Amino acid sequence: MKKIGLFLLGIIAGLAAVLNLGSIVVLAVTGAIALVSYHYWRKSHSIFAKVFWMTVLVISVISSISNIGAFIGIVAVIGIYYVYRKWNDRNVNPNVISDDPFTNFERQWNELTK
Numbered sequence: 012m013k014k015i016g017l018f019l020l021g022i023i024a025g026l027a028a029v030l031n032l033g034s035i036v037v038l039a040v041t042g043a044i045a046l047v048s049y050h051y052w053r054k055s056h057s058i059f060a061k062v063f064w065m066t067v068l069v070i071s072v073i074s075s076i077s078n079i080g081a082f083i084g085i086v087a088v089i090g091i092y093y094v095y096r097k098w099n100d101r102n103v104n105p106n107v108i109s110d111d112p113f114t115n116f117e118r119q120w121n122e123l124t125k
Contacts, residue, residue, distance in 0.1 A: 017094050024090035031084030038073075038081035045071040 045068055052064035 014098070017098055021091060021094040021098075024087045027087035028091060030086050031080045034078055034080035035084045035088075038078045039076070041071045041075040043086065045075060058060065 048067040048071060049066045052061060052068060055061050087094055
């Protein structure tokens with residue numbers, strides 16, 4: 012039953028990620044424009060250049076923030092990653108002795124201190 016739920020969650024998250032792929036690309040482009048304009052705003056010396064780069068920065072930040080579809084797509088990608096991790100999760104038995112000497116030491120120390 013758990014695998015069916017993970018499968019359905021993966022399908023829904025995959026569809027949401029694919030449908031919002033264009034928004035994610037636009038978010039990346041506007042974020043890159045914001046970073047570049049911030050860099051050039053800090054490096055500029057004239058008032059005209061500072062005003063120009065600050066205007067570009069404000070427009071790109073507003074465009075990035077208003078792109079709600081990209082944020083939904085990013086949450087969907089995180090959901091796909093969660094499904095992938097849970098699908099490949101192995102049940103580890105803590106009573107099985109491993110070859111790691113530190114875990115054996117911790118186990119033996121816990122037995123001695125009981």
